[in-house]
Amino acid sequence: MEIDVVGRPWHLAKALLNDANIRYNVTVTHPTKDFFKLEPDGYYVVRQRVLDDGTVDIRLAARLLKEVSSNGLQD
Numbered sequence: 439m440e441i442d443v444v445g446r447p448w449h450l451a452k453a454l455l456n457d458a459n460i461r462y463n464v465t466v467t468h469p470t471k472d473f474f475k476l477e478p479d480g481y482y483v484v485r486q487r488v489l490d491d492g493t494v495d496i497r498l499a500a501r502l503l504k505e506v507s508s509n510g511l512q513d
Contacts, residue, residue, distance in 0.1 A: 440458070441454050441455065441458055441460065442486070443455065443483045443486055443496070444483050444484065444485065444486055445482065445483060445484075446482060446483050447480075447481070447482050448481040448482060448483060448498055451482075451483045451496070455494065455496075460494055461492065461493045461494065462493060462494040462495070462496050463489075463493055463494070463495050463496065464496045464497075464498060465495070465496070465497050465498070466481065466497075466498045466499070466500070467484065467497055467498065467499045468500075480500055480501030481498040481499065481500055481501070482498065482499065482501060483496055483497070483498060484497050484498065484499045485497035
């Protein structure tokens with residue numbers, strides 16, 4: 439595979455893969471604890487690998503939301 443999409447926002451990575459006519463599978467990872475709030479549309483690519491059939495296996499994770507405390511400072 440010629441395209442490296444690791445670290446890119448999913449909407450950009452998806453466009454690159456589609457433009458290059460590359461087949462892909464997507465899996466979304468989730469934190470084991472739900473302590474931190476997640477950005478609903480802020481997925482980015484954390485892993486990619488090429489399978490034996492040429493399909494690219496893509497792993498996505500959601501970006502964490504920044505918390506603001508009552509004093510206005512970010513935690």
